[in-house]
Amino acid sequence: MKIQFLNVGIVGSGAMGRGIAQIAAQAGSQVHLLDTQAGAALAARDSIHDQWQKLVGKNRISAEQAAAWSAQLHIVDNSAGLAHCDLVVEAIVERLDVKRGLFADLEKVVGPDTVLATNTSSLSVTSIAAGMQRPGRLAGFHFFNPVPLMKVVEVIAGLKTEPAVCTALCEYAKQMGHTPVLAQDTPGFIVNHAGRGYGTEALRIVGEGVADFATIDRILRDQVGFKLGPFELMDLTALDVSHPVMESIYQQYYDEPRYRPSVITAQRLAGGVVGKKVGEGFYRYENGAAQVPA
Numbered sequence: 611m612k613i614q615f616l617n618v619g620i621v622g623s624g625a626m627g628r629g630i631a632q633i634a635a636q637a638g639s640q641v642h643l644l645d646t647q648a649g650a651a652l653a654a655r656d657s658i659h660d661q662w663q664k665l666v667g668k669n670r671i672s673a674e675q676a677a678a679w680s681a682q683l684h685i686v687d688n689s690a691g692l693a694h695c696d697l698v699v700e701a702i703v704e705r706l707d708v709k710r711g712l713f714a715d716l717e718k719v720v721g722p723d724t725v726l727a728t729n730t731s732s733l734s735v736t737s738i739a740a741g742m743q744r745p746g747r748l749a750g751f752h753f754f755n756p757v758p759l760m761k762v763v764e765v766i767a768g769l770k771t772e773p774a775v776c777t778a779l780c781e782y783a784k785q786m787g788h789t790p791v792l793a794q795d796t797p798g799f800i801v802n803h804a805g806r807g808y809g810t811e812a813l814r815i816v817g818e819g820v821a822d823f824a825t826i827d828r829i830l831r832d833q834v835g836f837k838l839g840p841f842e843l844m845d846l847t848a849l850d851v852s853h854p855v856m857e858s859i860y861q862q863y864y865d866e867p868r869y870r871p872s873v874i875t876a877q878r879l880a881g882g883v884v885g886k887k888v889g890e891g892f893y894r895y896e897n898g899a900a901q902v903p904a
């Protein structure tokens with residue numbers, strides 16, 4: 611089993627993949643980015659460069675450091691380009707069939723000791739591994755958005771995950787400057803299970819007409835002390851990511867009413883009003899600043 615991750619593949623270069631790529635390069639790895647959407651990996655690499663240039667501007671890192679990290683980022687066109695990786699982390703769409711298909715492809719090209727990891731928010735690691743030739747090499751490696759700032763990562767063992775895989779991922783998380791937390795392979799793991807009520811109850815309060823979303827955010831942020839209100843958080847995560855997570859946890863707990871997703875988020879998702887990344891969610895975003903719609 612590889613315990614040194616010199617070459618790390620990242621599949622999916624959206625919000626999460628690019629964040630994981632950034633901290634993997636900062637940890638000293640050569641990072642290989644793969645995305646099926648044309649131009650997405652290139653856009654991710656540019657955005658990571660911008661993050662490092664901002665740090666240079668604030669005198670937090672030197673220009674030489676930024677250049678050295680930038681040289682560690684590589685783009686590959688297909689899974690064959692990840693053949694030599696010691697670790698491959700996927701951060702693609704949250705769908706069991708697609709993730710299973712990806713790991714089946716990866717197992718055809720990577721070496722026998724390569725560790726595979728999924729950044730899934732809510733799917734069972736055991737289920738993702740079920741179709742694999744060697745399910746013991748897969749673990750959950752669940753980061754939070756924005757990855758460079760959110761310093762906790764859940765390391766999740768599926769039913770067949772080899773303990774050495776979790777140990778190696780915990781060590782690597784520390785190299786990345788993150789704090790690993792071991793979690794059981796249960797729906798939502800720790801954070802997305804414990805945090806369920808934050809969003810679902812806030813949505814119920816809106817649905818019952820008790821208060822509007824901006825008032826709930828303001829109270830929970832300014833009076834209770836959360837960094838972000840539940841609607842600000844949903845806008846940041848984006849409903850195309852968080853609504854399927856709500857559905858998945860609800861289904862996995864056999865339709866437990868406490869976890870029932872909201873028709874409010876279902877409707878907004880159907881309408882494409884998913885959050886900050888498209889300029890409009892519960893709030894409208896002008897130059898990055900949240901505005902309450904009239």
Ligand code: NAI
Nearest residue numbers: 622623624625626645646647701702703704730731755847
């Ligand atoms: P995103 O939509 O920003 O990015 C996903 C990327 O994966 C896109 O660029 C897409 O083109 C690419 N992609 C899709 N299928 C692919 C495939 N088969 N091969 C290669 N690339 C593919 O999504 P985001 O937010 O980065 O989420 C990715 C994963 O991380 C999901 O499983 C999500 O549940 C999980 N996650 C998301 C968090 C969030 O706050 N956004 C937090 C923690 C986990």
